Amino acid sequence: MQDGGHHARSIKNRAPAAIQVTAEQLLRDAQERQESQFRAPKQLRGRKREEFEKRIRQTRSNIKEWLQYANWEASQGEYARSRSVFERALDVDPRSLKGRNVQHARNLFDRAVTLLPRVDQLWYKYVYLEELLQNVPGARQVFERWMQWEPDDKAWQAYIKMETRYGELDRASTIYERWIAVRPEPRNWVKWAKFEEDRTKLDKAREVFQTALEFFGDGEEEVEKAQAVFSAFAKMETRLKEYERARVIYKFALSRVPRTKSAALYAHHRPGKRRIQYEDELAQEGHNYDAWFDTRVGGGRIPRRGDEGATLEESRLPGQKRHWRRYIFLWLNYALFEEIETKVYTTAIRVVPHKQFTFAKLWLMFANFEVRQLDLPAARKILGAAIGMCPKEALFKGYIQLELDLREFDRVRTLYEKYIEFDPSNSSAWVKYAELESQLEDFSRTRAIFELGVTQQPLAMPEVLWKAYIDFEVEEGNREGARALYERLVAISGHWKVWIAYAEFEAAPIPVARELREEREEEEEEEETEMAPGDVERARRVFERGYADLRKQGLKDERAALLEVWKTFEEKNGTPEDVQQVQSKIPIVSARRVKANDGQEELVWDMVFPDDERESNPTSFQFLQMAHQWKKKQAEKAKTSQPEGALQSPGAPSAPSFTRASAATTQEQDTDMRDASSDVASSHGGD
CATH class of the missing domain: 1.25.40.10 (Tetratricopeptide repeat domain)
Incomplete structure (x- = not known):
């Protein structure tokens, strides 16, 4: 423009450029040409x-x-x-x-x-x-x-x-x-x-x-497709206790669909699937009470049907109790299900042949049922009839426990009397009866029951009754009474354990008499029970009597056991001289050869008691003691004289038991010792 004005240059060619620039390229170029961000110095950044x-x-x-x-x-x-x-x-x-x-x-x-x-x-x-x-x-x-x-x-x-x-x-x-x-x-x-x-x-x-x-719909194909709906519908009714509704739903579905296509329904419908299986088993074997249990529990119907069906089979049961056990448990299961029906128990009791055998559990559950119904006379009548018809230990125990729970102690006494009349040889019955009287603090009656019990012949497990009787006297503080019982017991049995218990009783302290305890408790109110000390000398005399009695009976093992306990007792309560005296009675174990039936020799170990040898072979016994003393000295001398490593090797043969009687060195004494050892061995059947 010649006039100098600023006018926009006109564009003559409006055709698109040969090379087009996209927006992406513009952004990339801008990013590449962008100047780096200014980063302020550290001090400036801190101030900022x-x-x-x-x-x-x-x-x-x-x-x-x-x-x-x-x-x-x-x-x-x-x-x-x-x-x-x-x-x-x-x-x-x-x-x-x-x-x-x-x-x-x-x-x-x-x-x-x-x-x-x-x-x-x-x-x-x-x-x-x-x-x-x-x-x-x-x-x-x-x-x-x-x-x-x-x-x-x-x-x-x-x-x-x-x-x-x-x-x-x-x-x-x-x-x-x-x-x-x-x-x-x-x-x-x-x-x-x-x-x-x-x-x-x-x-x-x-x-x-x-x-x-x-x-x-209700067509076969539609019902087959909707099996899940039928099953869920029936399950819901079952959860709501609407069993009839559930049964109708299952029946409707199963009637429309063949069994081959309704496996899911049969799997959920236990009466449909399992009852058929159970009924087939029962048709083959009516005495299969496992199947009756499954029919009752898993059949899905009212359990009464399976239980009543099982009762029809009792006439063909064998006459042995083991064949009846499952059958009676089925009755008990049925009775627990009914609970309010008394006829279930009465029918079950009627079918059992009580003259041959009975089931105490059946009678006791019947009585407990009557107790739950608050009818105590009926419960007592049931248990009384059971004891009169078929007395059994479990029935007595159950009846006694019932009366104990009711605190009817007079009835409990009567029942215990009937119990011991039924089985006078039952030691536990006598003990329980006496414990009852002891708890009731009728101690004279307790002592009379114990006295009557220990006189019974025969008596099963008499040691239980005797121990309970002695413990009772000890608890009462009656040492003389307990000592008299021990004297009677050792006279009857003479067992080595009785002698040991007797001796330990004499040495041990026991409570003072009950009368003194009660008086002092009222006066002083002491918490600890006062004890009466034992008598060690009496205990030692009991050990001596027991040893003499066992020796008289010729019981070697029992004598050795008694001596071990006696030695322990003397180590605890006696002097070294007392211990040495018991130690001198302990037997020596020796070996001897015996010819067997086949002609071969066998090595037999035997215990040689010093008392026996002293009476039977006094000379040989003296030499035997000397030989043992010499052997002991030789062993001590070997330990002190030989250095370590020069001892006899483990594989070397051991020295003989009987070699010499003393440390004498003369040939004559050596010969005498060998002769003495031979005499001892010969007296015991050795070579």
């Missing part, structure tokens, strides 16, 4: 941070200051510091920061589910976002948009679970109805009915099942 910190302290609630601070840290490449500032800002005002991001996320999810409505993961995340923000109406709106696309079953279940979490059960039921309209599968009907049952809408649950059955 101080300024930001001062500003946010002054205006803490101003979120813009926080954002500027965080963005500046990010521009300096301090991303950790920037993140820390953002977190501090969130503590101050979380809504202002979240609001912008949440809205962006909501817009993004909205666009995503609009473009990709078949990607279920996007819908799940969208719903989770709204529920996380506690925007339940928004989450419900998202679900409604999703359900318009008729997604799979998991999406419907997620919608129902959300409504259930917030207590909107009616909305959840409506969603179930819409779900069934979209996918009327049997499992979906069952889930809907189970939901209604769980929220105690039983009429609604039945209505759902009935609607499902009407929907599927």
